[in-house]
Amino acid sequence: MNFGYRRARNTAGVLAAGIAAVFTFEIIDLSIQVQQYYSGWFMIFLMAILVVFYVKKRLIVVGMGSGGNWAQWHYYIGLFLFIIYLKHVEFSFPDGLVESTITVFYLIVMISGVCGVFINRVFARRLSYLEEDIIYERIPVHLKKLRHDVEGLIIDSVENSGSTTLSDYYLQHLAGYFEKPQFFFTHLLGSNYGFLRVKDGLDRQMRYLNKKEAEYALNLNNMLQKKNLLDTHLALQRVLKYWGTLHFPMALILVLVTFVHVVLVYAFRGAA
Known part of the structure; x- marks a missing residue:
């Protein structure tokens, strides 16, 4: 089974899981009208997993799997997270300042992540075809x-x-x-x-x-x-060396803005 087939199969699986999650949150929305609460915390859980991936790349830990496998999981979880976010905002661009900022950073992180997958796959292969290895x-x-x-x-x-x-x-x-x-x-x-x-x-x-x-x-x-x-x-x-200088800082800002969003939501909820 070649890599392209596995990538297509796994991506289709993630999309199917995302659709299932969207329907689940839709059922929650119809029953108790607070799907954003559940989808929001679920997204925070997924974001925590993605942060763990970044930490894993910088730590040598025995028995935690190869970097390649973690990179694959990072890609699929990131895609799944984006689908959940679309449901969280009901597939529309929010109008609040914080919410709009989060959406913009989600798009930047998502696009830079997809570009990173392409870069790591295609550029690394092209380097292997060159007649000489150079540091x-x-x-x-x-x-x-x-x-x-x-x-x-x-x-x-x-x-x-x-x-x-x-x-x-x-x-x-x-x-x-x-x-x-x-x-x-x-x-x-x-x-x-x-x-x-x-x-x-x-x-x-x-x-x-x-x-x-x-x-x-x-x-x-x-x-x-x-x-x-x-x-x-x-x-x-x-x-290959520097694309992450865009992806990771944007992802870090996204986490911080999300934290601000959670604080504001609970502050206004408590005031209400």
């Missing part, structure tokens, strides 16, 4: 060394070929490419369009080079390939 923190060092090697190659080409054609082309068209990471978003999209334009430019320049310069140009072409590999790693690994 994210070492990428700036590799980029700096590559730029130094390229500059040395260009200097050698001028000294040994007696021509500045390749050097002039490098300064006009390639120096900026090696100066910093390039084509971040096209790498995220899985496209090499930007890199191929750079490479094609060097290929077309080959006809104007003498024999010795052409040999250096072939080495430069290999360095272009290396730079493209580093740029691809940087783009994919940066998103």
